Amino acid sequence: xxxxxxxxxxxxxxTRVMTGGTAKLDxxxxxxxxxxxxxxxxxxTDTKGATGTGAIQILTVYGQIPAAQxxxxxxxxxxxxxxxx
Numbered sequence: 001x002x003x004x005x006x007x008x009x010x011x012x013x014x015t016r017v018m019t020g021g022t023a024k025l026d027x028x029x030x031x032x033x034x035x036x037x038x039x040x041x042x043x044x045t046d047t048k049g050a051t052g053t054g055a056i057q058i059l060t061v062y063g064q065i066p067a068a069q070x071x072x073x074x075x076x077x078x079x080x081x082x083x084x085x
Contacts (some may be wrong), residue, residue, distance in 0.1 A: 001050070001059065002084070003029060013040030018076035025069060025076045026047030029061045041083060061077040 001006045008024060014045025031037040039061050050057060059082075 001057060002083050003039055003061070004041050004044065004081045006080045008078050011078070013042070014038055016078060016080070018078040020071070020074040020076040023071045023074065023076070025065060025071045027063055027065045027078075028047070029080070030064065035064050073075050 003013070005013045006016045006017050010055040011017040015026050018027060028035070029039045031039045047048060
């Protein structure tokens with residue numbers, strides 16, 4: 001399974017973009033708590049492989065908003081699509 005870049009303009013799987021009106025806020029999603037392994041959609045590199053069993057499976061992701069961004073106060077959102085093959 002993989003996570004796409006999201007719906008923010010200019011987003012990639014390494015730097016995703018939340019938007020709030022015309023403002024934007026970059027963020028990243030990682031596979032590990034130390035924020036060193038990107039969670040993206042490149043098969044074999046940053047996807048998670050598993051075998052379906054019919055039971056609920058939990059996928060933990062870790063988000064991080066890089067410092068030194070100065071967006072205006074407001075609500076920001078993005079939509080990530082998870083692909084399960």
